[in-house]
Amino acid sequence: MSWKTLDDMELDGKRVLVRVDINVPVENGRVTDATRIRRVALTIRDILDKGGKPILLAHFGRPKGKHVPELSLQPLVPALEEAFGAPVSFCADCRGPAARAAVDSLAEGSVLLLENTRFHAGEEKNDTDLAGEIAELGDIYCNDAFSAAHRAHASTEGVARRLPSCAGRLMEAELTALKRALGAPERPVAAVVGGAKVSTKLELLGNLVEKVEYLVIGGGMANTFLAAQGVDIGKSLCEREMTGTAREILKKAERTGCEIVLPVDVVVAREFKAGAETETVASDACPADAMILDAGPATVKRIAEVFDAAKTVIWNGPMGAFEIEPFDAATNAAAQKAAELTRAGELVSVAGGGDTVAALNKAGAADDFTYISTAGGAFLEWMEGKTLPGVAALEMEPQSEPA
Numbered sequence: 001m002s003w004k005t006l007d008d009m010e011l012d013g014k015r016v017l018v019r020v021d022i023n024v025p026v027e028n029g030r031v032t033d034a035t036r037i038r039r040v041a042l043t044i045r046d047i048l049d050k051g052g053k054p055i056l057l058a059h060f061g062r063p064k065g066k067h068v069p070e071l072s073l074q075p076l077v078p079a080l081e082e083a084f085g086a087p088v089s090f091c092a093d094c095r096g097p098a099a100r101a102a103v104d105s106l107a108e109g110s111v112l113l114l115e116n117t118r119f120h121a122g123e124e125k126n127d128t129d130l131a132g133e134i135a136e137l138g139d140i141y142c143n144d145a146f147s148a149a150h151r152a153h154a155s156t157e158g159v160a161r162r163l164p165s166c167a168g169r170l171m172e173a174e175l176t177a178l179k180r181a182l183g184a185p186e187r188p189v190a191a192v193v194g195g196a197k198v199s200t201k202l203e204l205l206g207n208l209v210e211k212v213e214y215l216v217i218g219g220g221m222a223n224t225f226l227a228a229q230g231v232d233i234g235k236s237l238c239e240r241e242m243t244g245t246a247r248e249i250l251k252k253a254e255r256t257g258c259e260i261v262l263p264v265d266v267v268v269a270r271e272f273k274a275g276a277e278t279e280t281v282a283s284d285a286c287p288a289d290a291m292i293l294d295a296g297p298a299t300v301k302r303i304a305e306v307f308d309a310a311k312t313v314i315w316n317g318p319m320g321a322f323e324i325e326p327f328d329a330a331t332n333a334a335a336q337k338a339a340e341l342t343r344a345g346e347l348v349s350v351a352g353g354g355d356t357v358a359a360l361n362k363a364g365a366a367d368d369f370t371y372i373s374t375a376g377g378a379f380l381e382w383m384e385g386k387t388l389p390g391v392a393a394l395e396m397e398p399q400s401e402p403a
Contacts, residue, residue: 003175003394004166006043009140012051015103017138018043018168019057019155019390021145022076031079036374041083043144043168048086048109055103055112055138056080057094057155059148065121073116086111094155095120095133103137117155124153131158144168146175147375149390150382160393167394175391177371178382181314181350182211190310191383192303192334194219194317195355198242204316207385209253209260214306216261218319218330223292225250225262231284234268236292261306265296267320267327274324294320295330303330304337307347313338315351316383318359332363339368352379 020040025032047054061071073090080088087110091102094114106112114137117123122130131154135141141163143149148156149171167175182189189212193201198221208215217225220237227238228246253260263283268290269276280296281287295303307313315338322328341347351360352373360366373379378388 003391005172006046006050006142006166006168009142009164009166011047011140014052014139015106015137016047016052016054016140016142017057017134017159017163018047018054018142019145019148019159020168021147022056022058022073022080023060024076024079026075029075031076034079034083037076037079037083039170039374040144040168043142043170044084044086044111046169047142048084048111051108052140053103053106053108053110053112055106055114057114057117057134057159058145059118059123059153059155060116061118063116063118065118065124067119071116071119073113077113080111080113084111088113091115093119095130095137099133099137117153120154122154124151126152126154126158128158130154131162135159135162138163141165142168143390143394144170145390146171146373147378149375149388150378150386152389156390157393160390161396161398163398165394165396165398173371174373174375177350177373180348181312181371182383186311186348188213188310189312189314190214190216190306192216192218192313192315192317192319194221194319194331196220196237198224198239198246201317201380202242202245203384203386204380205249206252207383209249209258210256211385212258212314214259214261214310215253216303216306216334218263218295219317219321221317222263222295225260226283232286232288233292234286234288234290236268236286236290261299261302263292263295263299264302265298266292267294267296267329268292269327272321272324275326278326294327300330300333303334307334307337307341310347312348313350314383315349315360316353316356316380318355322355322359322362328359328362331359332365335360335363335365339363339365342370343368352376352383 191212223236223238228243319330322331342349349369
């Protein structure tokens with residue numbers, strides 16, 4: 001990776017355009033969860049400490065290129081000031097005379113928040129005029145929004161082509177962790193992929209069987225793989241139309257030497273509700289009137305053996321219907337095993353995706369993982385082996401017009 005960090009830039013007296021992800025929940029004009037804001041605070045404080053002037057670029061919600069007052073970034077200012085420990089001024093546009101005036105009047109030691117970039121239709125179209133106007137507001141571009149790096153938008157890719165660019169501290173940590181997990185990992189590597197559908201993670205599975213030694217498949221998608229092997233799974237969630245694809249993935253794994261780990265026993269119930277009556281059966285013995293809702297203890301034991309053998313684990317998706325007890329047992333046990341090995345220094349563990357983060361937090365294991373990515377789509381596309389435009393743009397030399 002040839003991208004630069006803040007340490008490679010001369011920031012003193014410079015206007016630094018910082019692309020951040022502060023797409024946080026707001027109720028009655030107040031931020032209810034400032035986690036994403038706190039995560040970019042290190043970058044902002046670093047720029048301020050080095051004499052730079054941070055100018056924040058961000059999107060909020062899906063206004064679809066129109067000015068939607070309830071999707072303004074202005075209500076975020078108090079939460080930003082608290083996290084940054086610095087005054088934050090707001091400009092009601094991210095381009096044009098108002099934005100230029102706000103930048104020109106930005107005091108040393110202060111931060112400027114520009115209005116929602118998606119209020120302009122050109123943002124999501126990566127419009128060259130919009131990217132050019134935004135770029136004129138800064139001397140340096142810093143991308144600290146890995147979660148938006150899979151989008152080739154004006155504020156994530158277009159601006160980076162026009163200014164000397166670098167990764168912020170959050171982006172730097174994310175890229176470093178991802179390189180360590182799959183770019184140049186310590187082997188053997190085990191990937192854990194769960195969730196409901198094979199169809200949404202088809203490219204992911206196809207990429208992983210070429211790159212890892214073990215692929216643990218859980219959740220609803222494991223049912224599809226079991227069905228592909230001729231197993232009767234009763235009333236379980238299953239994508240019948242994907243069984244042929246599942247068989248192709250199994251064959252590809254045989255060719256590449258990747259061991260696919262599927263449930264050998266399962267927890268079944270007749271109802272999907274908290275406290276439902278359950279039984280544990282072999283994976284090929286699901287009653288016709290029941291549904292598979294979690295992996296069983298023998299499967300958890302096998303996953304633990306895989307983790308013991310591995311040096312790196314990368315995780316996306318739960319092992320079962322973790323939202324409802326007792327169907328969180330396999331996810332909890334596997335997560336706690338990975339956390340235990342990580343604490344002992346025997347495993348590098350990287351996880352990402354919305355359900356994954358929620359599941360690991362519920363298991364009480366998240367704090368012990370080597371790295372937890374809060375990026376959803378960007379994390380998934382990285383695991384799929386795709387080039388992320390927002391990252392690729394950081395590796396280019398700036399130019400007046402995009403290539």
